[in-house]
Amino acid sequence: MHYVKRELQSLRGLLRQPRQLAFQVLNLAMIAMSALMLWRGLIVFTGSESPIVVVLSGSMEPAFYKGDILFLNNDPPPIEVGEIVVFKIEGKDVPIVHRIVESNFLANGTEAYLTKGDNNPMDDRQGMLYAEGQVWLQRRHMLGRAVGALPFVGHVTILLNEYPAAKVILVGLMGLLVISSKEG
Ligand SMILES: *[C@@H]1O[C@H](CO)[C@@H](O)[C@H](O)[C@H]1NC(C)=O
Numbered sequence: 001m002h003y004v005k006r007e008l009q010s011l012r013g014l015l016r017q018p019r020q021l022a023f024q025v026l027n028l029a030m031i032a033m034s035a036l037m038l039w040r041g042l043i044v045f046t047g048s049e050s051p052i053v054v055v056l057s058g059s060m061e062p063a064f065y066k067g068d069i070l071f072l073n074n075d076p077p078p079i080e081v082g083e084i085v086v087f088k089i090e091g092k093d094v095p096i097v098h099r100i101v102e103s104n105f106l107a108n109g110t111e112a113y114l115t116k117g118d119n120n121p122m123d124d125r126q127g128m129l130y131a132e133g134q135v136w137l138q139r140r141h142m143l144g145r146a147v148g149a150l151p152f153v154g155h156v157t158i159l160l161n162e163y164p165a166a167k168v169i170l171v172g173l174m175g176l177l178v179i180s181s182k183e184g
Helices: 002-046 152-162 164-183
Strands: 052-054 069-073 084-087 096-105 111-116 142-150
Touching (some): 084 111, 152 164
Antiparallel strands (some): 069 142, 084 096, 084 142
């Protein structure tokens, strides 16, 4: 009798588990789909194929630090000198975040731009950052202009390096979070 009861209980457990599993898979799929829709929506809304990028080098310090997150917008109006843009050179994968230092029009009316990293001694033409023989950047190279930034990762890293006490505080905060989430 006891044995049968135990069997029934474990059977019920097995039946319940697949349902829970299915529920969790469904939940994950919903989250993934929402994220995807949000991303597609952002792409349409901003006109940029990559509306959020991470700064990968220190060439724009102190405006942006490595690890900062940038929000882009690729509106049609010409970009002005002084604006910060993200561009991609043909044949290279990594997007570059630099400032427009000169703007021009080509003979056929195409907008043309010269960029430079704030922290670099030379502009990107002299610095040979462009493709071979390339003199100007065109709009088709641009992922967009920077319209906002989340200086989180980059600045947190710097803070941690400059103020060792910040590390202690951060670890303490993380410990508190773990404890409170276990209790909650
Ligand atoms: C204008 O000229 C540039 C440089 O020769 C070229 O890359 C670009 O595709 C041209 N644009 C148009 C719209 O013809």
